[in-house]
Structures are given as structure tokens and as C-alpha cells.
Amino acid sequence: MPVEKTLSELVAINSVSARSNAEIISYLRARVEELGFHVRELPYRDERGVEKINMIAVAGAEGFDEGQAELALVGHTDTVPFASDWTEALSLTEREEKLYGRGSCDTKGFIAAALTAVESAALKHLKRTLALVFTADEEVGCLGAKRLMDARALSVKHAIVGEPTSLQPMRAGKGYCLAEIVVRGREGHSAYPSVGASAIFRAARLVTEIEKIAELLKDDRREDFDPPHTTLNVGLIQGGTAKNIIAGECRMTLEWRPVPGQRARQVFELVSQAVEKQRSRDADYECELNVVRLDEATETPADAPLVGLLETETGRAAGTVAFGTEAPQMTALGAHAVVLGPGDIRVAHRTGEFVPIKELHRCTEILARAIEHFCLH
Numbered sequence: 001m002p003v004e005k006t007l008s009e010l011v012a013i014n015s016v017s018a019r020s021n022a023e024i025i026s027y028l029r030a031r032v033e034e035l036g037f038h039v040r041e042l043p044y045r046d047e048r049g050v051e052k053i054n055m056i057a058v059a060g061a062e063g064f065d066e067g068q069a070e071l072a073l074v075g076h077t078d079t080v081p082f083a084s085d086w087t088e089a090l091s092l093t094e095r096e097e098k099l100y101g102r103g104s105c106d107t108k109g110f111i112a113a114a115l116t117a118v119e120s121a122a123l124k125h126l127k128r129t130l131a132l133v134f135t136a137d138e139e140v141g142c143l144g145a146k147r148l149m150d151a152r153a154l155s156v157k158h159a160i161v162g163e164p165t166s167l168q169p170m171r172a173g174k175g176y177c178l179a180e181i182v183v184r185g186r187e188g189h190s191a192y193p194s195v196g197a198s199a200i201f202r203a204a205r206l207v208t209e210i211e212k213i214a215e216l217l218k219d220d221r222r223e224d225f226d227p228p229h230t231t232l233n234v235g236l237i238q239g240g241t242a243k244n245i246i247a248g249e250c251r252m253t254l255e256w257r258p259v260p261g262q263r264a265r266q267v268f269e270l271v272s273q274a275v276e277k278q279r280s281r282d283a284d285y286e287c288e289l290n291v292v293r294l295d296e297a298t299e300t301p302a303d304a305p306l307v308g309l310l311e312t313e314t315g316r317a318a319g320t321v322a323f324g325t326e327a328p329q330m331t332a333l334g335a336h337a338v339v340l341g342p343g344d345i346r347v348a349h350r351t352g353e354f355v356p357i358k359e360l361h362r363c364t365e366i367l368a369r370a371i372e373h374f375c376l377h
């Protein structure tokens with residue numbers, strides 16, 4: 001089947017993260033079982049009770065080990081939501097050598113290329129195990145991939161993780177971490193500050209300390225990244241109940257993206273120290289730090305075989321990504337992971353997402369080469 005046709009069938013299945021991905025999984029399952037893959041489904045219920053499924057399909061030589069893959073092609077089945085007035089969201093539309101539709105580049109384009117590549121591969125002659133890993137809930141925090149990691153569902157030597165990179169191989173990525181901070185004070189009439197304690201003044205002092213931490217971390221540089229250091233962001237802040245009431249509570253979010261080699265917890269520890277410092281000056285300073293997410297950065301060595309192969313095939317030097325991917329979970333499963341896919345991340349989450357047809361075809365060829373290189377020789 002032409003890669004465009006596969007992509008149009010994938011895009012037609014609404015698989016936004018809030019819905020069950022059972023329908024797209026059953027489509028994928030049928031497609032790969034026809035080729036002789038053994039399929040394992042790993043279902044779970046998300047926090048709202050909706051059924052989600054991770055799927056692992058493997059093919060290999062006689063007597064192969066299903067739990068151990070030489071090469072895995074990894075793509076997430078969910079997409080971000082789309083505006084109701086985007087009429088093309090679920091019907092792939094071609095204009096000027098580009099295919100428009102939700103998920104066309106993030107990440108159904110990669111999945112279509114992977115299916116096309118395995119269809120063209122001489123699977124009968126596989127010498128080593130080839131796996132296709134299709135996950136759920138990537139767009140809401142790589143939750144499906146984390147389950148695969150926690151369950152040690154398989155071990156992988158080389159993993160190509162599909163994400164739009166305009167076909168540049170990406171061998172390293174920053175981590176992604178999030179904490180919720182609640183600073184408490186004591187309410188009172190604003191005309192009499194001494195009767196209360198302002199949670200907003202307290203939070204402001206902490207934010208100033210957080211900004212100093214951000215400055216300090218700029219010295220821990222990784223020149224391959226843009227920007228070349230860990231970044232911090234207080235993205236939301238909310239506190240107080242009225243203009244003439246001393247604020248009793250102030251909440252904020254702190255997000256940080258650590259560079260490889262720096263532990264994800266480091267920022268948390270520095271902020272905890274800053275809180276202690278506040279407490280040493282203000283005995284009833286009350287502050288809760290709740291870590292919501294702590295995804296480590298990942299890095300595959302520049303001289304790893306998969307990096308070398310993909311650099312040769314694409315003609316481009318391996319780079320780094322600043323956005324979250326499933327590469328860390330694949331690394332935890334033993335893989336040298338490289339992120340690669342058709343389309344541009346900058347158009348990925350917007351209305352009018354598209355994938356260039358040329359890149360879709362090129363990606364199919366690159367994946368076919370990787371299968372040949374790692375599993376057929």
C-alpha cells in the first residue's frame with residue numbers, strides 16, 4: 001500500500017489523547033499480523049478510566065526471543081486535540097506537495113513510513129528481531145512509554161523514536177520536569193499587615209531565588225543544545241482572594257528542562273534549599289514542593305552505530321531536541337535511541353499541521369535501510 005494511503009487511513013482514525021486508542025491499535029494490529037508479526041497488547045486504564053493500549057509487534061528468525069529486539073521502530077498513536085472548525089483534521093488533504101491533517105507529522109507520518117518499510121522488507125530472511133512499538137498517551141506525558149519501561153516489557157538494542165525532526169537524527173534531548181509550589185501565609189485585613197503574613201510576598205521572594213538558580217545553571221553548559229543549559233520557567237502563578245485581604249495562599253508551577261549529565265532532581269534540590277533559606281529567616285514560612293514530573297535527559301553516544309547509520313542515510317549530522325520524546329524510556333529499556341521523523345515540530349501542534357510528501361517517502365527509505373542494516377545482515 002502506498003505510504004500516503006496508509007497515512008490517510010491513520011489520520012482518519014481520531015486518536016486524540018483523551019479518547020481510547022483501541023481503534024487505531026486494532027488497525028495497526030491487523031496491518032502487521034498480515035505480515036507475520038507476533039502482536040502483544042498491553043492495555044491499561046488512564047486516570048479517567050479510559051482504556052489505552054500499548055502494542056508491541058515483533059518478527060524475527062526461527063526461535064527468536066520476543067522480549068529482545070535488535071531494532072525497534074517506536075511511534076505514539078495519540079495526537080493533540082484539534083479545533084472543531086478545522087475540517088481537514090481527519091481527512092488527509094494534499095496541497096503543494098504537502099499532506100495536511102491532525103497527526104500527519106506528529107507522529108502518524110512516521111508510523112505510516114514504518115508500516116511501509118516493514119511491508120517492503122524481506123521479513124522471511126530476518127536474522128535478528130525487529131520490533132514495532134506503538135504507544136498511547138505520549139502527548140500527555142509519555143505515559144504509555146513509561147508503563148512499558150516500568151513493566152520492562154521488552155529490551156531493545158537500537159530504537160528509532162518517531163517525532164518530527166525534518167529527518168535530522170537527534171541523539172540527545174533535554175529532560176522535562178514539573179513541580180507545583182504552594183506557599184502559605186495568613187489572611188488578615190490589609191490595613192494591618194502585622195495581623196497576617198502575605199503568601200504573595202513570600203512567593204515573590206522564592207521566585208527571586210528561583211531566578212538566581214536559573215542564572216547559576218547557565219554555567220553548566222552543553223554546547224550541542226540551544227540554549228546550551230538547563231532552563232527554568234515559572235509559568236503560572238496565582239494567589240490571594242481580594243485586593244484588601246492579605247494573601248493566604250499562592251500557587252505556582254515550576255518547569256525545568258535539564259541537560260544530559262545533570263540529574264533531573266538537581267533543580268528540585270536547589271529549590272528545596274532556597275525554601276530552607278526562607279525558613280531560616282521567617283520561622284513560620286510554609287511552602288510545599290510537589291514534583292509532578294521528573295523525566296531525565298537522554299543522550300546516545302555520538303559514535304553509536306545507529307547514530308552513524310542515520311547520519312549516513314540522511315546526510316545530516318546528529319543534533320539535539322529541546323522537546324520531550326519517548327527516547328528516555330527506550331534508553332531505560334537498554335536502547336541506543338535516536339529521534340527521527342518526517343515533518344517539522346514547529347507545525348506539529350497547530351491547526352494546519354502537515355508533512356511534506358518528499359520527507360514521508362525519504363523516511364520510508366531510511367527506515368527500510370535501518371531494518372536491512374540491523375536485522376537482515
Ligand SMILES: [Zn+2]
Nearest residue numbers: 106107138163
Ligand atoms: Zn509526538
